[in-house]
Amino acid sequence: MSATTAAMSATSAVSPAVPFTVPPFAPDAGPAVQRVLRSGWVTTGPECAAFEAELSAYLDQPHVVTVASGTQALELSLRALRLDPGAPVLTPSLTFCGAVGAIVHAGYRPVLVDVDETTLTPSTETAAAAAARAGRPAAMVGCDLGGYPVDHRALADAAGLPYRRVVVDAAHGPGGDVGRGAFFATCLSFYATKNLPIGEGGAVATDDGDLADWLRSARLHGMTRDAWRRYLPGGSWRYEVAEIGYKANLTDLQAAIGRAQLAALPGWQARRAELVARYDAGWRDAGLAEVVRVPRRHPGHAFHLYQILVPRRDEISAALADAGIGTSVHFIPVHRLHGYRRVLAPGEPGTVPVTDRVADQLLSLPLYPGLSDAAVDLVVERLAGLLAP
Numbered sequence: 001m002s003a004t005t006a007a008m009s010a011t012s013a014v015s016p017a018v019p020f021t022v023p024p025f026a027p028d029a030g031p032a033v034q035r036v037l038r039s040g041w042v043t044t045g046p047e048c049a050a051f052e053a054e055l056s057a058y059l060d061q062p063h064v065v066t067v068a069s070g071t072q073a074l075e076l077s078l079r080a081l082r083l084d085p086g087a088p089v090l091t092p093s094l095t096f097c098g099a100v101g102a103i104v105h106a107g108y109r110p111v112l113v114d115v116d117e118t119t120l121t122p123s124t125e126t127a128a129a130a131a132a133r134a135g136r137p138a139a140m141v142g143c144d145l146g147g148y149p150v151d152h153r154a155l156a157d158a159a160g161l162p163y164r165r166v167v168v169d170a171a172h173g174p175g176g177d178v179g180r181g182a183f184f185a186t187c188l189s190f191y192a193t194k195n196l197p198i199g200e201g202g203a204v205a206t207d208d209g210d211l212a213d214w215l216r217s218a219r220l221h222g223m224t225r226d227a228w229r230r231y232l233p234g235g236s237w238r239y240e241v242a243e244i245g246y247k248a249n250l251t252d253l254q255a256a257i258g259r260a261q262l263a264a265l266p267g268w269q270a271r272r273a274e275l276v277a278r279y280d281a282g283w284r285d286a287g288l289a290e291v292v293r294v295p296r297r298h299p300g301h302a303f304h305l306y307q308i309l310v311p312r313r314d315e316i317s318a319a320l321a322d323a324g325i326g327t328s329v330h331f332i333p334v335h336r337l338h339g340y341r342r343v344l345a346p347g348e349p350g351t352v353p354v355t356d357r358v359a360d361q362l363l364s365l366p367l368y369p370g371l372s373d374a375a376v377d378l379v380v381e382r383l384a385g386l387l388a389p
């Protein structure tokens with residue numbers, strides 16, 4: 001063993017690894033998958049329908065349509081708005097790139113909205129400023145970043161948009177106050193890192209029956225609504241396609257996992273809240289309340305991420321990685337990504353100065369139901385050591 005290897009393994013022996021994320025799986029998820037495998041029907045079918053009904057009750061929304069991903073939920077919802085090609089659509093730059101990619105793939109033009117430094121989400125002022133720049137925005141995609149329950153109605157009012165032109169990106173929302181307000185669509189993600197993980201998957205929640213009907217067809221090639229039954233006993237091979245659709249359906253295997261996960265979600269959220277409180281207390285006890293800045297919270301927060309703003313972020317995340325502690329950044333603003341810069345109007349990147357300022361300080365710390373109290377204490381202790389003057 002070389003000296004370096006020996007030193008490295010000595011370090012990892014004293015500092016147990018704290019991964020950035022570990023997806024929780026309910027004990028019934030495995031048996032649920034077995035049940036579906038034995039049933040002879042593995043793709044979109046009765047499990048998806050049952051998951052949709054359960055999500056609908058959970059979110060208190062009349063319709064839920066499952067789709068392949070959160071990104072597809074956004075893109076299909078945006079397409080369903082049937083805006084003119086190139087129509088300006090407001091979006092924070094501080095969001096997941098795929099959410100802005102959905103606007104572009106739907107054929108529209110993203111117009112960036114800056115964020116408020118204390119919430120990391122748009123304010124009525126930044127929404128109004130972006131709307132004024134866009135001339136007349138056609139729609140808005142709002143994002144509950146980190147689980148912060150954004151007041152999308154207030155933002156729509158400030159931007160002069162009706163609520164039916166708002167698509168809410170609630171990828172970080174499950175477990176918090178999501179899906180309320182008469183928005184066009186609320187989009188969920190069941191990606192591996194999210195509060196309700198399946199691995200992959202997404203859904204649209206809406207009170208608009210026409211949108212739900214269109215999505216049910218659009219997610220499966222545009223075939224008539226019940227075409228998924230065509231291979232079931234008694235099903236007919238006949239179908240019609242009124243409008244060419246997409247391949248964006250969820251499978252029954254995924255839905256069965258999702259159903260087990262949804263039942264476990266309240267317990268996981270309670271644990272997330274405890275962990276958040278422990279981090280908060282940790283900064284106070286370590287005398288770091290002034291150095292480690294934590295975004296403002298609001299009742300209904302989904303505690304998806306534990307984000308902080310710290311000086312020397314890159315150096316600190318690298319040092320934490322050396323100590324076996326995983327961190328991440330949510331997000332690289334899209335105007336800093338080449339592919340997105342190409343599709344943005346030339347002046348757009350200069351319109352989000354607060355986003356640019358926080359982008360270099362943002363750090364997300366481990367937060368998931370399986371994280372131990374000791375792991376939180378270790379992260380706080382390491383970070384305190386790194387931030388000590």
Ligand SMILES: *Cc1c(COP(=O)(O)O)cnc(C)c1O
Nearest residue numbers: 069070071096099171189190191
């Ligand atoms: C994860 C995520 C998405 C996309 O969800 P996928 O299911 O991965 O397609 C969209 N927006 C935000 C803010 C996300 O974090």
